[in-house]
Amino acid sequence: MSESISNAHFVQAVRDRVGEVVVGQDVVVERMMIALLTGGHLLLLGVPGTAKTLLVNAVAKAVDLAFSRVQFTIDMLPSDIIGSELLDQTTGKFRTHQGPVFTNLLLADEINRAAPKVQSALLEAMQERKVTIGNASYPLPVPFLVIATQNPIEQAGTFELPEAQLDRFMLCHRLDYPTSDEEEEVLRRQLKMGLKRVAGGAMPKTAFDMIGGEPVCSQADLVGAMEKVQSVHVSEVFMKHCVEFVRLTRTHPAIELGCSPRAGLSIVQAARARAFVMERDYVVPEDLFELAEDVVLHRIRLSYEALAEGRKPGQVLEEMLRKLG
Numbered sequence: 001m002s003e004s005i006s007n008a009h010f011v012q013a014v015r016d017r018v019g020e021v022v023v024g025q026d027v028v029v030e031r032m033m034i035a036l037l038t039g040g041h042l043l044l045l046g047v048p049g050t051a052k053t054l055l056v057n058a059v060a061k062a063v064d065l066a067f068s069r070v071q072f073t074i075d076m077l078p079s080d081i082i083g084s085e086l087l088d089q090t091t092g093k094f095r096t097h098q099g100p101v102f103t104n105l106l107l108a109d110e111i112n113r114a115a116p117k118v119q120s121a122l123l124e125a126m127q128e129r130k131v132t133i134g135n136a137s138y139p140l141p142v143p144f145l146v147i148a149t150q151n152p153i154e155q156a157g158t159f160e161l162p163e164a165q166l167d168r169f170m171l172c173h174r175l176d177y178p179t180s181d182e183e184e185e186v187l188r189r190q191l192k193m194g195l196k197r198v199a200g201g202a203m204p205k206t207a208f209d210m211i212g213g214e215p216v217c218s219q220a221d222l223v224g225a226m227e228k229v230q231s232v233h234v235s236e237v238f239m240k241h242c243v244e245f246v247r248l249t250r251t252h253p254a255i256e257l258g259c260s261p262r263a264g265l266s267i268v269q270a271a272r273a274r275a276f277v278m279e280r281d282y283v284v285p286e287d288l289f290e291l292a293e294d295v296v297l298h299r300i301r302l303s304y305e306a307l308a309e310g311r312k313p314g315q316v317l318e319e320m321l322r323k324l325g
Helices: 007-019 026-038 052-062 116-128 180-192 219-230 236-251 261-277 285-299 304-308 313-324
Strands: 041-045 067-071 083-087 094-098 105-109 130-133 136-139 145-150 169-174 195-198 201-204 255-257
Touching: 007 026, 007 052, 007 219, 026 041, 026 052, 026 145, 026 169, 026 219, 026 261, 041 052, 052 067, 052 105, 052 145, 083 130, 094 136, 116 130, 116 145, 169 261, 169 285, 219 261, 236 261, 236 285, 236 313, 261 285, 285 313
Parallel strands: 041 145, 041 169, 067 105, 105 145
Antiparallel strands: 083 094, 130 136, 195 201
């Protein structure tokens, strides 16, 4: 890997590395790049087998960042994530054991399988980039972001994320199944992988075995790209449209719970990053319309009457976007 790459090639370098492992899912990779470039948290919704965990692993290995993965389960404790104070038997004093949250990129796999007490342990980390262990607060590494995955179908043994935590995710992206051509390519790649041999034994390789070892971008490359994102121009007109859009969610008759001001901040920051990904130094209305679903849908709740009428959040979102248009 070269010592530094140009900002223009940062996004493409990561995309190319991920493309060696994952077939398709270009929009998901774009959303993950937006999260990386803004330090915003990302929630991925998708049925099992749509490469959610594989995608996060591939992006984490492509950029030279500290990476931790936590598999959420119903019996997990908050200390399993943030850490705890342990008694040192030799000295008789307490020492701090830092949990997996002390990293740059935290993969919270199947986050809705943990009890609410555990989910709430992430609230301080996601908002303030610090955690409290005992009586002391500890800052988290910089950059820090959470990419969480969730199965939107299975309900057994799961807990719905509270609104306060959902609001801390900048984006919530819903993964679709691959196209027929992409699915055929997945099969072709699998047939060519061969065996993984370890200590005299062997087993068929998986896509996780194909993730490259050396990162293609350094942390300095990421910081340079983040600086470029901060210089992307956002017009007064664009900001007014963002405010109008967010306020529409609070006054629409079909919506019981609208978006907080954090939604407007998320739109502006994500639009900046998307403009950078698209090699622009200014945002355009297309950025707002493309990101609206990922920014808004997980933040609104339809009224009982609207649900009884069979209305869907996506339909209501389209109505509000038409008013903006």
